[in-house]
Amino acid sequence: MNEYEKRMLALLEEGKAKHQIVAIKAEFEAEGTRVDELLRLLEITRRAGLKVAIKIGGCEAIRDLIECRLYGVDYIIAPMVETPYALSKFIAAKDKFYPRDEQDDVSFLFNLETHSTFEKLDEMAEIARKGRVGMVFGRVDFAGSMGHTRDFVNSDDMRAFVVKSGQVARDNGLELVVGGGVSPDSIPLLSAVREQRLDRFETRKVIFDGGVLANPASATAGMELAIQFELLWLKNKRDYYKTIAAEDEVRIAMMEKRQKGAIKAAA
Numbered sequence: 001m002n003e004y005e006k007r008m009l010a011l012l013e014e015g016k017a018k019h020q021i022v023a024i025k026a027e028f029e030a031e032g033t034r035v036d037e038l039l040r041l042l043e044i045t046r047r048a049g050l051k052v053a054i055k056i057g058g059c060e061a062i063r064d065l066i067e068c069r070l071y072g073v074d075y076i077i078a079p080m081v082e083t084p085y086a087l088s089k090f091i092a093a094k095d096k097f098y099p100r101d102e103q104d105d106v107s108f109l110f111n112l113e114t115h116s117t118f119e120k121l122d123e124m125a126e127i128a129r130k131g132r133v134g135m136v137f138g139r140v141d142f143a144g145s146m147g148h149t150r151d152f153v154n155s156d157d158m159r160a161f162v163v164k165s166g167q168v169a170r171d172n173g174l175e176l177v178v179g180g181g182v183s184p185d186s187i188p189l190l191s192a193v194r195e196q197r198l199d200r201f202e203t204r205k206v207i208f209d210g211g212v213l214a215n216p217a218s219a220t221a222g223m224e225l226a227i228q229f230e231l232l233w234l235k236n237k238r239d240y241y242k243t244i245a246a247e248d249e250v251r252i253a254m255m256e257k258r259q260k261g262a263i264k265a266a267a
Contacts, residue, residue: 004236005044011229012048019222020212023051025205028064029079030055037237042071053207055079059090059110065097074106075207077136081110082117084127091131103132107175113138114145118161125172134175134199137165141180153181159189166196175199177207184220187213205230 001009015021024045026033045052053075056064068076078090087110094108110128112118112135128135142161143152152158162178169176178190179202190201191213198210206226212219
């Protein structure tokens with residue numbers, strides 16, 4: 001492990017011990033996580049004794065599901081599941097590629113991230129209950145679907161949407177995770193949702209157990225730690241690809257010199 005990765009591991013160990021960090025997240029969808037990146041993330045996360053979550057590319061991203069099973073992913077999230085039909089496709093896909101006994105060790109969830117999905121929430125929840133699938137409320141995309149900016153994510157109107165989702169999740173026995181623009185300013189909203197049901201909440205890379213909200217100071221410190229982790233992750237990723245991009249510079253210069261010599265000799 002390089003110095004960045006050692007520092008990331010130390011942060012995760014601290015976060016697990018003090019701030020109820022439970023998992024680290026990657027995305028095949030928006031982030032386009034590459035295999036080599038994922039392998040580094042898996043090593044750091046497993047050494048810290050944490051779980052791994054991956055957002056796949058869509059409701060029927062079969063290749064992604066196969067890779068999630070191969071890498072032993074603990075949480076699998078399907079994005080942009082806006083209709084009951086799309087949710088049924090996700091359930092059918094995970095049932096096809098994950099044996100029932102293996103599903104007991106994995107949490108499958110769909111993203112509730114548009115207002116049009118929210119309008120079908122009761123029907124979606126019934127399908128999710130039968131299919132053994134939970135929900136992730138993505139606040140930033142939800143705000144965008146209504147024509148709002150990120151500033152809307154902690155508003156009273158957003159709180160009403162998420163609290164209602166918590167009630168539906170509670171009544172149907174569904175896991176509920178909240179993400180999208182999570183910061184210390186989100187703690188009042190998250191706490192209100194937890195009165196109904198909130199299993200976990202997540203920043204871009206770090207997932208917390210909802211129980212940490214009982215101690216707002218710890219929740220705040222954990223979120224600040226998550227920012228440090230993500231910054232280190234991005235720097236590590238940047239330097240890794242810089243090294244790859246530069247590894248053949250000397251040979252390229254040598255080959256160009258030979259080429260110029262050959263052209264000169266031929267002339």
